[in-house]
Amino acid sequence: MAYERVEVLTGRERRRSCTSAEKVRMVEGAFRPGVVVTESARRLGVHECLLYRWRDLMKVGGTSVAEPPGFVAVTITPEPSVME
Known part of the structure; x- marks a missing residue:
């Protein structure tokens, strides 16, 4: 089996950060x-x-991958009174 690339990690491993545009492209x-x-x-x-x-x-939050979906504003109104 032939490898195309060899990567040597030294020191502390760091997380790779991707922009939202890169995530969407991937x-x-x-x-x-x-x-x-x-x-x-x-x-x-x-x-x-x-x-x-x-x-x-x-799928949930549109195309923004950076932030998870948040709260949605809700307005509660009283039920209309029924007149007989």
Whole structure:
């Protein structure tokens, strides 16, 4: 088996941070018809569960992956009185 790239990690491991635009691009690329999500995740250097999570967040909250959905303002009005 031949490897195309070797990555040597030294010191403390740091999390990679992606912008919202990068996350959207990765999800759109990983879930195109005919693409295998596992292979796409490996190529992008992220775990496949992140792609599924980002996709679910995009479905719920529009295209913003950075912030999870928040609260929605609700107004409660009294029931109208029934006159007989």
